[in-house]
Amino acid sequence: DAGITQSPRHKVTETGTPVTLRCHQTENHRYMYWYRQDPGHGLRLIHYSYGVKDTDKGEVSDGYSVSRSKTEDFLLTLESATSSQTSVYFCAISDHSYQGNTIYFGEGSWLTVV
Amino acid sequence: QKEVEQDPGPLSVPEGAIVSLNCTYSNSAFQYFMWYRQYSRKGPELLMYTYSSGNKEDGRFTAQVDKSSKYISLFIRDSQPSDSATYLCAMTLYGNNRLAFGKGNQVVVIP
Numbered sequence: 001d002a003g004i005t006q007s008p009r010h011k012v013t014e015t016g017t018p019v020t021l022r023c024h025q026t027e028n029h030r031y032m033y034w035y036r037q038d039p040g041h042g043l044r045l046i047h048y049s050y051g052v053k054d055t056d057k058g059e060v061s062d063g064y065s066v067s068r069s070k071t072e073d074f075l076l077t078l079e080s081a082t083s084s085q086t087s088v089y090f091c092a093i094s095d096h097s098y099q100g101n102t103i104y105f106g107e108g109s110w111l112t113v114v
Numbered sequence: 115q116k117e118v119e120q121d122p123g124p125l126s127v128p129e130g131a132i133v134s135l136n137c138t139y140s141n142s143a144f145q146y147f148m149w150y151r152q153y154s155r156k157g158p159e160l161l162m163y164t165y166s167s168g169n170k171e172d173g174r175f176t177a178q179v180d181k182s183s184k185y186i187s188l189f190i191r192d193s194q195p196s197d198s199a200t201y202l203c204a205m206t207l208y209g210n211n212r213l214a215f216g217k218g219n220q221v222v223v224i225p
Contacts, residue, residue, distance in 0.1 A: 033212075040122075042202065042217035043158070058212070090157050103213065105150075105157035 003027050004106035006091050012112045019078040021109050023091030025071075031094040032074040033103075034058075034066060036087040043090070049074055081113045117141055120203055120216025129225050133190035137203035137216045140184065144205040144214070147179050149188045152200045152218065161201070162188065193223045 003026030013019050023032060033048040035058075045058030047066040055066050063085060065077045078085055091106040120137045127133055135149075146165055150158035162177040164170045164186075170177045178187040186205075190197055203216040 040217065042120075043215040045212055048212065103160070105159070107157050108155070 004091055004093055004104060006089075006106040006109045008109060009107065010110045012114060013081050015082060015113055016080050019081050019111065019113075021076040021089055021091075021111070023074045023076070023106060025074075025091075025093045027093060027095070027104075028071060029093040029095040029102075030071075031096075032068065033092040033094070034064075034074065034076045035090045035092060035105075036060065037090060037108075038087050046076065046089075078111075081111075083113050085111065086113045087111060117214045118203060118205065118216045120219055122217050122219055124220035124222060126222045126224060127193055129193060129195060129223055131193050131223075133188075133193050133197065133221055133223075135188045135190075135201050135203075135219050135221070137186050138184055139186075139205060139214070141205075141207075141214070142181070142184065143207050145208050146206045147177070147186050148204045148213070149175075149177055150202045150204060152202060154199075158202055190221075193221075195223045195225050197221060198223050 005024045007022045031050055034046040035043045037043050044060045046060055046064050047058055049055045049068040067075045089109045092103050094103040096102050118139045149162040151161045152158040164177050164179050167179045167181045174191045176189040200218040200220045202218040204213040206213050
């Protein structure tokens with residue numbers, strides 16, 4: 001298994017509260033990604049990072065922010081959680097920019113916003 | 115039109131049958147094609163990877179890419195109950211570090 005640790009793995013939070021999900025990798029890969037997975041929508045990219053302090057938006061970035069202060073850590077923050085952000089969140093890492101065969105996923109973080 | 119279309123199923127087959135999954139896509143510039151397998155409550159794991167058109171075989175799994183038809187397929191021979199999972203297709207462009215995913219196809223292999 002790729003060295004990816006997501007925390008917390010499960011969280012229930014209230015609407016309007018801030019939430020931070022953490023992704024930690026031990027592979028020293030350059031690229032890190034946050035996806036969400038929902039029934040009927042599949043995997044959708046929220047934000048990604050191509051280096052320390054270098055991040056960019058994905059297709060569903062509204063309501064989310066990210067930070068990467070170290071190669072190994074990529075944080076996803078929901079500034080004010082809403083029920084529509086109830087989902088499974090996957091972190092992924094990659095060491096190549098143009099191939100998909102080196103993208104590895106974490107085990108997921110289940111977030112419920114009530 | 116979505117970039118990648120994948121019939122979500124579910125698909126139930128008896129043990130030993132051939133499983134056939136497919137995706138269609140709209141962007142003719144896609145060059146790298148992947149299939150991921152995702153077990154319940156787990157992250158996706160890379161199953162097959164193909165560059166451009168053609169076939170690739172790995173044990174009981176065969177991936178096919180037909181770029182002229184913008185169509186990719188995954189075949190699982192002699193299916194086993196352990197193959198019960200959701201299978202997601204994904205693809206990307208050269209020089210692009212983001213994947214376009216299908217919605218996933220749930221497969222159940224009945225013993």
